[in-house]
Amino acid sequence: xxxxxxxxxxxxxxxxxxxxxxxxxxxxxxxxxxxxxxxxxxxxxxxxxxxxxxxxxxxxxxxxxxxxxxxxxxxxxxxxxxxxxxxxxxxxxxxxxxxxxxxxxxxxxxxxxxxxxxxxxxxxxxxxxxxxxxxxxxxxxxxxxxxxxxxxxxxxxxxxxxxxxxxxxxxxxxxxxxxxxxxxxxxxxxxxxxxxxxxxxxxxxxxxxxxxxxxxxxxxxxxxxxxxxxxxxxxxxxxxxxxxxxxxxxxxxxxxxxxxxxxxxxxxxxxxxxxxxxxxxxxxxxxxxxxxxxxxxxxxxxxxxxxxxxxxxxxxxxxxxxxxxxxxxxxxxxxxxxxxxxxxxxxxxxxxxxxxxxxxxxxxxxxxxxxxxxxxxxxxxxxxxxxxxxx
Numbered sequence: 001x002x003x004x005x006x007x008x009x010x011x012x013x014x015x016x017x018x019x020x021x022x023x024x025x026x027x028x029x030x031x032x033x034x035x036x037x038x039x040x041x042x043x044x045x046x047x048x049x050x051x052x053x054x055x056x057x058x059x060x061x062x063x064x065x066x067x068x069x070x071x072x073x074x075x076x077x078x079x080x081x082x083x084x085x086x087x088x089x090x091x092x093x094x095x096x097x098x099x100x101x102x103x104x105x106x107x108x109x110x111x112x113x114x115x116x117x118x119x120x121x122x123x124x125x126x127x128x129x130x131x132x133x134x135x136x137x138x139x140x141x142x143x144x145x146x147x148x149x150x151x152x153x154x155x156x157x158x159x160x161x162x163x164x165x166x167x168x169x170x171x172x173x174x175x176x177x178x179x180x181x182x183x184x185x186x187x188x189x190x191x192x193x194x195x196x197x198x199x200x201x202x203x204x205x206x207x208x209x210x211x212x213x214x215x216x217x218x219x220x221x222x223x224x225x226x227x228x229x230x231x232x233x234x235x236x237x238x239x240x241x242x243x244x245x246x247x248x249x250x251x252x253x254x255x256x257x258x259x260x261x262x263x264x265x266x267x268x269x270x271x272x273x274x275x276x277x278x279x280x281x282x283x284x285x286x287x288x289x290x291x292x293x294x295x296x297x298x299x300x301x302x303x304x305x306x307x308x309x310x311x312x313x314x315x316x317x318x319x320x321x322x323x324x325x326x327x328x329x330x331x332x333x334x335x336x337x338x339x340x341x342x343x344x345x346x347x348x349x350x351x352x353x354x355x356x357x358x359x360x361x362x363x364x365x366x367x368x369x370x371x372x373x374x375x376x377x378x379x380x381x382x383x384x385x386x387x388x389x390x391x
Contacts, residue, residue, distance in 0.1 A: 065089040080105040092156040099174040104166040121169040233364035265319025265350035273305040280308040300337025319353040
C-alpha cells in the first residue's frame with residue numbers, strides 16, 4: 001500500500017477504533033498504524049541505516065490521535081526523548097503533520113506549570129533552529145519548495161490532551177497536509193526523505209546539541225538558597241543483564257555534564273558545606289572552604305572543605321538534572337586523588353540541579369574502597385592513544 005492510501009484508510013478507521021478506548025491489536029486501525037505505515041516508510045526510505053520505524057495508537061488506553069515515528073537509534077529509539085521524524089494526525093482528523101521534533105518528557109516532568117513548560121519547549125526548539133539554519137535550512141527549504149514551517153503545529157489539542165499539546169510545541173520543522181487534499185505519493189515520499197536527510201545531518205554533526213544539553217540550555221538555574229536534603233550513599237541494585245551482547249551499553253557515550261548543571265551542583269554543595277561547619281561551631285573554617293574549580297585549580301576534586309573535627313576533606317561534585325544518578329564519568333586525575341586520599345575523599349551526587357532551590361545531595365565517602373572490595377565497578381570507556389613516540 002502507498003503512504004497516501006494508508007493515511008486515508010487510517011482516517012476512515014480511526015473514529016470507530018477510538019470508541020473502544022482500549023488498544024486492540026486485532027483491529028484494522030491498529031494494524032495500519034503499527035505495521036503498515038511504518039513498513040511503508042521503511043520501504044521508501046533512501047537509506048535505512050540506524051533507522052527504526054514505529055507507530056502507536058497508545059499504550060493500554062487509545063491515544064487521542066495516532067502517530068508514526070522514525071528514530072535514528074544513534075540519537076533515540078523512543079518518542080519520549082531525543083530528536084526524531086514523526087507523522088502526527090490531528091485529533092479532529094482534518095490534517096496530518098510531518099514533523100522534525102523532540103521528546104518532551106524531560107520538560108513535562110520538570111516544569112509542572114503548562115505555560116512555563118511549553119515556553120521552555122519552544123525556547124529549546126528555537127535554539128536548535130538557530131544552530132542549524134545557516135548550514136542546513138537553505139538546501140532543506142529548497143527541497144521542500146518552501147513549504148516548511150518553523151512554528152508550533154496545531155493538532156486541535158485541548159487541555160485534556162496534554163501529550164498532544166506538548167507535541168504541538170516541540171515541532172522544530174514541520175509540513176502540514178490537509179487530509180482532504182493529500183499531495184501525490186511522489187510528493188509525500190520526497191518530503192519524507194528530505195526530513196530524513198536533515199535528521200541524519202544533525203545526527204552526524206559533532207557540534208549538535210544532545211537532548212540533555214538542549215534541556216539544560218532552556219532551563220533557568222534555580223537559586224540554590226535553601227537547605228538540601230542530605231543522604232548517605234546506597235548502592236544501586238545490580239543491573240539485569242540482557243540476553244543480547246552487553247557491548248552496546250558500554251559503547252554508548254553519556255552526554256557531558258554541562259557547565260550550567262555542574263556549577264549549580266557545586267554551588268549547592270558549597271552552601272551545604274559552609275552551613276554544616278557553622279552549625280558545628282566552626283565558622284572559622286566555613287570561610288576557608290575553597291571552590292577549587294572556580295579558582296581554576298584541578299587537584300582532582302571541586303571543593304576543599306573540612307569535617308567537624310577540622311580535618312581537610314576533598315569533594316568531587318557530580319550533578320544531574322535527573323532524579324537519580326546511576327553512573328558517573330570520573331577522570332584519571334580524580335580517581336588518582338580518590339585512591340590517594342581514601343577516607344578524606346568524597347563524591348557528592350547532586351540531582352535536580354537546575355529545577356529546585358534545594359537539590360538533593362547523596363554523599364559517597366571513599367569511593368575507592370567500594371571498588372577495592374568489589375562492591376562497585378569502574379571501567380574505562382575511552383582510551384587515549386598517543387601517536388607520538390614515547391620519550
